[in-house]
Amino acid sequence: MRVLEVFGICVVALLALLFLVFFRRRLLMAGGGTIRLQIRVSELVPGRGWSTAIGQFAGGTLRIHRLFSYAVRPKRTLDRSSTVVEGRRLPEGPERLTMPGHWVILRLSTTLDEIEIAMAESTVTGFLSWLEAAPPGQPGSVAPRPAIRPDPIEQ
Known part of the structure; x- marks a missing residue:
């Protein structure tokens, strides 16, 4: 017994x-404003080290919470003003087995280090829009186009 x-x-x-x-x-x-993603936590073995996570947009930051964790605080926090997309690629090798085929891997550069995150193609579009929505002149934002002025008509 x-x-x-x-x-x-x-x-x-x-x-x-x-x-x-x-x-x-x-x-x-x-709370809304969340996305499903994977974050690379280890690069010891090529193609391995990915952890499933939830990204939560909060103002100018993206808080990344690991899915299978009891932690209240996020694992990583990406600040929009200091995050730049360095590269974009499709999953290759063992990565194709751990994530869906329509996902894209982004290499991000921050002021502290470089990280890789993976998300669905449709989510990448929203993420890049969020990055570009930073105030003008910030890293990661797109420079405004110069205004085209017509030539004055001489009279």
Whole structure:
């Protein structure tokens, strides 16, 4: 009888931990402005080291929360004013097995380091729009086009 009690307590504890993970995910996504992505946390083995995450837009920052974590704080925070897209590529090698085929990998450069994130092509469009929406002159924003003025008509 003692073995069944211990087993039952372990099952209840496991279910409680799973509930907490999914409840945390629900809370993060409830506020809106969230995207599904993957972030590379390790580059020790080529093509490996990706972690599923939720990106949450909050003003001028993108807060990246790892999906299977109990942490309240984000794993990474990207500041729009200091983030620049260095490159864009499709998944290759083992990466094709860990993420959907329509995802794109972006190499981002920040003031601290370079990171790689992966997201769906449609999400990349929104992410790049968010980056370009920074105030003029900020890194990552697009420089305005010069105004074309017609020649004055001589009379």
